[in-house]
Amino acid sequence: xxxxxxxxxxxxxxxxxSAPPFDTVLVVHPASDHExxxxxxxxxxxxxxxxxxxxxxxxxxxxxxxxxxxxxxxIAWVAADDTAALASWLANATAFVVGMDAAAVTDADTVVAxxxxxxxxxxxxxxxxxxxxxxxxxxxxxxxGAVTDATQWTPPAGGFLLPAADAAARATAAQALFARLxxxxxxWLTRLVDRRISNALTGLLLPTGVTPNQVTVASLAAGILAxxxxxxxxxxxAVAGALLFLGSTxxxxxxxxxARLTFRESRFGALxxxxxxxxVHVFLFAGIAYGLYRRDHDPRLAVAGSAVVLGVxxxxxxxxxxxxxxxxxxxxxxxxxxxxxxxFAYLLVVLTLAGKLAWFLWIAAVGTWAFxxxxxxxxxxxxxx
Numbered sequence: 001x002x003x004x005x006x007x008x009x010x011x012x013x014x015x016x017x018s019a020p021p022f023d024t025v026l027v028v029h030p031a032s033d034h035e036x037x038x039x040x041x042x043x044x045x046x047x048x049x050x051x052x053x054x055x056x057x058x059x060x061x062x063x064x065x066x067x068x069x070x071x072x073x074x075i076a077w078v079a080a081d082d083t084a085a086l087a088s089w090l091a092n093a094t095a096f097v098v099g100m101d102a103a104a105v106t107d108a109d110t111v112v113a114x115x116x117x118x119x120x121x122x123x124x125x126x127x128x129x130x131x132x133x134x135x136x137x138x139x140x141x142x143x144x145g146a147v148t149d150a151t152q153w154t155p156p157a158g159g160f161l162l163p164a165a166d167a168a169a170r171a172t173a174a175q176a177l178f179a180r181l182x183x184x185x186x187x188w189l190t191r192l193v194d195r196r197i198s199n200a201l202t203g204l205l206l207p208t209g210v211t212p213n214q215v216t217v218a219s220l221a222a223g224i225l226a227x228x229x230x231x232x233x234x235x236x237x238a239v240a241g242a243l244l245f246l247g248s249t250x251x252x253x254x255x256x257x258x259a260r261l262t263f264r265e266s267r268f269g270a271l272x273x274x275x276x277x278x279x280v281h282v283f284l285f286a287g288i289a290y291g292l293y294r295r296d297h298d299p300r301l302a303v304a305g306s307a308v309v310l311g312v313x314x315x316x317x318x319x320x321x322x323x324x325x326x327x328x329x330x331x332x333x334x335x336x337x338x339x340x341x342x343x344f345a346y347l348l349v350v351l352t353l354a355g356k357l358a359w360f361l362w363i364a365a366v367g368t369w370a371f372x373x374x375x376x377x378x379x380x381x382x383x384x385x
Contacts, residue, residue, distance in 0.1 A: 019115035024054040025099040028061030031165040032102030037177045038206035038262045042102045047263040052111035101130040103165040105173040110159040124150040185337035198253035212259040222248035223280030227287030233294035242352040249342040304361045311368030322379045339371045
């Protein structure tokens with residue numbers, strides 16, 4: 001599996017909140033109706049606050065006429081000058097309320113850090129990307145700009161908070177969002193090559209309305225087509241198949257990028273990505289084995305092909321039994337993430353060009369079964385513990 005390497009281990013990307021329950025206020029104004037990385041700023045802010053664990057969300061300002069995408073939390077709207085409606089909403093609010101300027105971009109972890117800060121009183125960031133936390137009784141004064149005693153709050157290391165009120169700031173915020181799309185498990189080649197290309201493709205796909213699942217299906221189709229090219233037994237077709245498969249693995253990174261940028265992560269999408277990757281692997285290894293046997297008539301190639309196809313099927317069962325059905329250990333997660341990398345596509349290209357495609361088949365057979373044995377062994381260790 002490519003971009004969603006952690007997905008079968010955890011099928012959503014929800015942030016684990018260490019903060020007490022909190023309500024949120026989102027200050028909406030004309031600048032927050034602009035789009036950054038596939039979402040209007042007010043939508044992005046609402047999804048970010050919901051992802052951080054917000055219990056309720058109050059949008060203060062003029063509601064846009066168009067239909068907005070909205071997270072699955074209760075959302076209310078009040079006019080900026082409607083003090084009675086604000087007071088009514090605050091009457092049922094949590095003791096502390098987190099507020100945010102909708103013309104800013106942040107991440108859920110930063111919001112959680114602010115909500116969980118043990119200090120009492122009013123906390124606020126400085127600069128253009130405004131984020132604050134206030135006692136319920138002081139929220140109205142904060143919205144009116146009538147407070148001067150806020151304690152300065154700084155986002156934690158790795159935190160993300162940028163203004164996005166003008167075109168230049170929005171461009172900077174979009175670049176920062178794209179820069180954060182990588183996974184900790186990304187290998188060297190993925191960071192150096194794949195992410196750069198997939199980021200560019202994702203940027204082109206965002207305005208089209210293409211969904212992450214559609215990208216997954218397109219990558220699946222390209223991978224199966226590559227398998228068909230290998231199955232012809234032609235060396236030229238095999239080279240084309242290796243390059244097409246490499247391209248499909250890069251495109252496969254776009255589905256997770258689109259999902260994370262637009263808050264469209266889903267259990268179904270993670271399962272589709274996982275199953276699709278394994279289906280492609282079955283077709284790929286079977287196609288390589290069939291093509292080589294068709295060309296050389298060496299029965300050992302049939303053995304290698306059968307071994308790797310059965311290994312992929314065994315790996316699917318092992319992943320489901322050991323990882324998808326229960327929370328994995330750190331060692332299981334690390335093993336899966338290492339195995340899930342599709343940087344082997346570069347090795348496939350090199351060995352195909354070198355005329356050593358049979359080597360790749362044997363390497364894949366040994367590696368796949370080694371993964372299955374290691375994953376099952378780690379499961380046994382966990383049960384003994």
